[in-house]
Amino acid sequence: MVSKLIAIGGGGFLxxxxxxxxxxxxxxxxxxxIPKVCFIPTASGDSEDFLSRFYRAFSRYSCEPSHLTFFRKPRVGSIPFNDIEQHLLNQDLIYVGGGNTRAMLAVWQEWKIGNILKRAWQSGVLLAGMSAGAICxxxxxGSDSTYSGKLSPLxxxxxxxxxxxxxxxxEINRRSDFHFLIESGKLPSGIGIDDGAAVLFEGQQLLEVVASxxxxxxxxxKLEDGQIVEKSISARYLG
Structure with missing residues (x-):
């Protein structure tokens, strides 16, 4: 079973x-x-605006949209709490929205969502997300989900x-802050993703970078001989 994941730097419907x-x-x-698509907007506190954007965007395509929320009363398309695992494992695409990554992960831990998402990924469900939905x-x-608003390890x-x-x-300080965290050993080597770009992984291997x-x-x-080394990865334009 091929496990795939798309990390989006920024852009799209959100x-x-x-x-x-x-x-x-x-x-x-x-x-x-006709893929089954579930949107998880936990990082935004289940923003009604984000939910509306999701349904407005994906109603343009041949797909079966649904969503999982924790802070709102059930509405059309929402998943009953007693059906979360079965529903997520039955999706073709799970899309995680942006917002406060730290808060999202705390909620997920309470509901064991991380374990379910890992099983979905291992079973061939495509995982994707933008901003917080890429970091997670x-x-x-390198997240700004703190009171200071500065980039910090998460x-x-x-x-x-x-x-x-x-x-x-x-964001003006995003690149330099990411460099500093890696240089100081607070983060391991990693990947920075521009707004409008997305990275596709197959398993744990980077397969391609695409751009809108x-x-x-x-x-x-990465850190090499005590110095930050940054290597750009050209993106395939989707237009």
Whole structure:
């Protein structure tokens, strides 16, 4: 069984973009004609706006959308709490939204969601996500989900080795902060992902980088002989 995962630096329906290339890429990567898609917006506190954006975006395509929320009363498309594991394991694509990664992981721990997502991934369900939904799959993330708002280390689910940070070109201090955390040993080597770029993993191997706009990339960042080494990975433009 092939395990696949897509980490998105930024873009798509959650960032209010009419550029749907990354959304379509996620759907197409399932290999299914009418994929079952579940959206998990925990990191945003189950934002009603994010839920509306999800259904508005994915209603354009041939798919079966649903969502999993913890902070809102059930609504059309929501998963009953006693059916979470069965439902998630029956999906073709699970898409995790952005927001506060630390808070999301705390809620997931209470509900054992991380274990369920790992089983789904191992059984061939495509996992994807943007921002917090990209960081969470790695051993560690460079996350701004703190009171200070500064980038800091955060332990993830550990499906992919190393570290990750999104919005690599979209936030002024993101790149330099990520470099500092790796250089100081607070984060292991990792990958920075530009807004508009996404990284596809097959198992734990990086398969390709794709882009919804020109010139965006992903970057491998590591410490070598006491110096930060950053290597860009060219992206395949989806347009």
């Amino acid at each position: 960032m209010g973009s009419e550029n749907q290339l990354l959304d379509r890429y996620c759907l197409n990567s399932t290999g299914k004609t 799959w790695f051993e560690y993330g 332990k993830g689910l550990g499906l992919i080795p190393g570290s990750c940070t999104p919005h690599y070109d979209g 706009k020109a010139k965006v990339k992903a970057y491998k960042v």
